[in-house]
Amino acid sequence: MKDVLVSIIIPVIKVNDFLRDETIPALLKQTFKDFEIIIVTDKISNEQFSKTKIIASWPRTGPADKRDLGVKKSKSEIIAFLDDDSYPEHDWLENALSIFKENQNIAGVCGPSLTPPQNNIRQKASGYVWSTWLGSGGAGTYRCAKSSRREVDDFPTVNLLVRKKDFNSVGGFDSHYWPGEDTKLCLDLTKKLGKKIIYDPGVVVYHHRREVFGPHLKQISRYAIHRGHFARIFPETSLRLGYLLPSFFVLGLFSIPIIFMFFPNSLLLFYSLVYTTSGLLLYLFLLFYTATGVYQKEKNIRLSGLVMLSIFITHLFYGILFIKGFFTPKLKK
Template identity: 45%
Template structure:
C-alpha cells in the first residue's frame, strides 16, 4: 500500500537552514508527499518540484503549529521535521514499510550531526551521541539497531494521521517535551507501537558549545524533571536521574575539599574515574582538541541537566 505523506515544518521565519532542508526534501527517493511550512508570518518561497503550502500561524510554539499543520494536511502520514534539520534521501521509505502494519502508530530514527557543522557544533553532537554522557538515549543521535521504543523526538517523527487525531494531536503548550506526551498517548490510549528504524535518518544541526548547547540542555532537563511526575510511564527512568546524582556528588566533593581536605582525595576517586572513562569513550575516534572540548561540554552538560532536572521536579507547573 502506498501512502501520501505530509511533511510538516514549524518555525519562526525563513532562514538558511530551512532552505537547506527544502533542498534535501527535493532529493527524497519517495516522491508521494507534500510540504507544509508554518512560519509566524506570511512569507514567499520559490517553486519546488513538490506541492508546497505556507500557512502563517502567528507566534505559536512548535506543538501548536504542528496541530495547525495537521488540519491542512492531505496525507495519511504526517512527517515532522525541524527547520534546522534535513532528511536523508531514503528518510520516508522505511517508514512506509512499517506503516503497512496497523499496530504501528509512529516511526522515528536518528538525528545525526552533519559533517558541515562547525567544530563547536560537532562537539555538542559528540556530547549527545556518546553513551557515557547520554546513556540509553544515544539512538536518538546516531544509528543503532531497529527496536520498539516509548519516546521519540519530534525533529524526526512520522505518525499515522488517523492515530494523531484520535489522541487529539500534540494538544499541549509544552516545549520541549511535547513529543513525550504524544508518544505516551499512542502507547497508553491506543495501545499502539512506536518503531525506531535507523534508516529513517535525518541530519540535525547542533547548538554550539557552550551557552547555546547548555541552554537547550537546561530546557530538556527542566521538562524531563517535571514529566517524571506528570508522565511517569515513559519518563520515570533511572538514566534521567543520574546527572542529578552526579551534581549532588560534585557539591559534596567541593564541600569535602573545603571542610575535610584530609579525606577529600579519597572522596575524589569517583570523579577521577569519571574523567578517565569519559575521555576514553570519546578520544578513540576524535582528535585531542575535539575530545577535550567535548569532555568539558559533557561535564557541564551533566551539571546543567542535574540542576534543572531538580528544578523541573520541584515545579508545580511548566509554561512555554
C-alpha cells in the first residue's frame, strides 16, 4: 500500500457489527480520501474492507498496545484514533487536517463525540451525564457536546488525531494505564514537548453510550479510579476542582452520621447539618434545572427523570472510587 496522509487506527477485540455497519461505511464516505484504515484485533480476521488492513495482536493485548502496533504499521504523517463503537461525520478528516495546516506546533486535533440519535433512552441518559455541565464536572461538556474552539491538554482517543512524529517523540501510549493512556499521551504532548492540542467543534464523531445503569457505572468506575490515581501522580491535568467535587459531595453526605455518632449535641453537628442541607438543596436545584433543559430539548419526561437519577448515582460512584484511586499505590495493568 502506498504512503497516505492519514492512518485511522481502531483497536478491537474482534471485528464487530459497529465496524461493519457504521464506522467503516462512514469512513469510506469522507470528503478527504487519502487515508488508510488499520483495525487491530486479538486474532486474525479473514474479512476484507476497502482501504482497510486488519492486523492481529495475538496474544491478547489492551487498547494502548493495539494502537501502538497500529502506528508502527501505518504509512502516514497523521494518526487518527477512533473507538470501534464510534463513527465520524463525512467532513471529519477534512476539518481536522485544515487545523493541522495552521501551525506545525499543533501536535493534536480533537472534537466532540456526540450521542448518536438512534441510541435508546438509557444510552441517551448516559450521554446527558457526559454532555451536561452538572453531569460532566471536570471532564467538561465540550468533550461530548459541541462547544467553542479551544486549546486542551487532555482528550480521549475516541476522537483524537496526532502527528506521527510527535506521537513517536513521546514514546506513544503508556500501556500500563487503561483507561487513562490517552490522558498520559496528551500530558506528554503538551507538557513534555510543549505542543498544542486544538479542540474544534467541526471535528465531529458519534459515540454509542453505555446504557444506564450497569454498563454506564462500570465504565464510570474505571474512569474514577484512574482519574483519582492520576490526580496524585499527574496533578498537572488531573488534580482539578471539577474532578474533586463528586468526592467532596460524598464526604459531605457521609460526614453527618459520623459527626452525629461522636458529637451528638455539639455545634459542629448543627453547622454541619446547616451546610450539608444547603448544599443538598443547591444540588437538587441544579439536578432539576439540568432535567428541565433535557426536557426542553427531548420532550421526554421519562428521559429527564432518568438523567437526574443517572447524574446523582454517577456522582456517588465517581466520588467514592476517585478517593480509592487517589490512595491506591499502584494500579493493576
